[in-house]
Amino acid sequence: MSYHPEQELLKQFATGDIDSAHAAAVATHIETCSHCRQLVAKFEEEAAEDLVASGTEGAISDNDLALVFENMMNDITTLDADYSRPKVRSAASIEVNGKTFKVPATLKPFVDRMGEWKSYGGKVFTSNIDLDEDCKVSLLYISEGVQVPQHTHKGFESTLVLHGSFSDENGFYAAGDFIREDGETKHAPQTSASQDCLCLSILTEPMIFTQGVARIFNRFGKGMYP
Template sequence: MTAVSARELTSQLPKHHLSDELLMDYASGALDEAASLFVSSHLTLCPHCRARQAELEALGGVLLEDLEPVSMAEGAFDALMTRLELPEAANDADAALLASKTVAGKILPSPLRRYFGCDLQDISWQKKGGGVSVAPVPGIGDGSHAFMLKVEAGRAVPQHTHTGNEYVMVLQGAFADASGTFARGDVELADGDVDHQPIAAAGEDCVCLAVTDAPLKFTGSSGWLLNMFVKM
C-alpha cells in the first residue's frame, strides 16, 4: 500500500460519497438519529452530494405529481417540506472549510458540533489501546450507535469484518485500506462482505465519525476493539 500523507489530502473535495439510497432515506425521514447525523454531516462537507440530493428531490417531486391527488392532513405538507430541507449547515461557508480548515478554525461539521457542544480539540477521548481512542456522540437516541474514532498517525486498526452496516467518514487526517484512500469528507460503507484493515496515514491522527447498527466482528486474534464497541 502506498504511504499517503494526510496533509496532501486535506484540501481535496470528497471522492467517496453517500449512496442514492441513503440520500433518499434521509430526505424521506426514514433514517434513525445517528444515520441522519452522518448524512447531514457529509452534506455539510460535500457539494457533490448536496447537488445529487437536490436532483433526487426534484425527481421525487415529479413522481408525486403523477400520483392521484389525495387529501392530506392539515400541516402534513409543511411537515414534509421541513423534512426535505437541507441541514442549516449545508452552505458554502462550511464547504470552504475543506479548502482551508485552519482559517475557519472548525473541524467538526456543524451538525456534529451541535451534539458535542464544542469542536474537535475539546472532545474527551477514551483511550482503547493500540493508538485508538473513541468518543461516543452524546445525546443520540435509540437505534444506530454514533461515535468518534481516532487512530494515531501511521497506526493500523485490527483486521475486522462487520455483522451489520458501518459508515465511516473522515474528518481529519486520512486512512487507507484495500478499497482505497479516504480523506476529509470521504465516506466508506462497510458491511458483512468487507474484511478490512484500515491504516491511518502518516503526519496527522486520523479522526472519523462512525455509525454502526451492529457490533464489529474480529477476524484476527485481538478482541479488544470488539469489546469496546459492545460495552459502549
C-alpha cells in the same frame, strides 16, 4: 473526495426516511460535495412530484386546504422566534489527545451529546454519542502510524472522515469521504506515520475481529464496539 454515500442512502436523506445519525453524516458530506448535493436536490424534486401526483389522485377539498393553511398560520404566529435575523450555524470544537479539532456545524448537536473519551493504548480514542437509537454512534480518533486490528461486521459500518486520512485494503480515504462497509468486508484501517485521523463512526452491529489476539474480544458476546 473519492467516496460517497450510495444513491439509496441519498434518497432516504431527501425523503426524510433516515435515522438521525446517518442524516447528520450525509448532511455533513454534501456540504462539501457538489455531486451528492445535486443528487439530493434531484431526489427531493422527484419526491415532491410524487407527493403532488398522489394528492391529485385523492383530491383535497377546499375546506381541508383552508384548515391546513389556518393551522399553519397559527403555528407560525405562536412561535417565539426572530425571523428577521438569518440563522448562522457555527462549528464546534473538540479536544482529544492534546489536540483541538473543529467539527462541522452539522454535527454540533452530536458534540453536545458526547461522552468521555476512552483510550486504547493511548493511540486510539473513542467518544460515544448518546442518540438513543439502535445504532452505535461515536467519534473515533486514530493517532499517526496506527493500525486497527483486522475486523468485519455483522451489520453496517458507516464512516465519515472529518480530519486527516486513513487507508485499508480497499483504498485511501481523506476528509469528506463517506465509506460504508458490511459483512463482505475484512479490513484493517491504518494511518500513515505523519497523519492522524478523526472520523464519525456509525455501527449497526459490533465489530468482529478476524486476526490476531484481538479475536479474544469476540468471546464477550457478539463482538465489540469501539
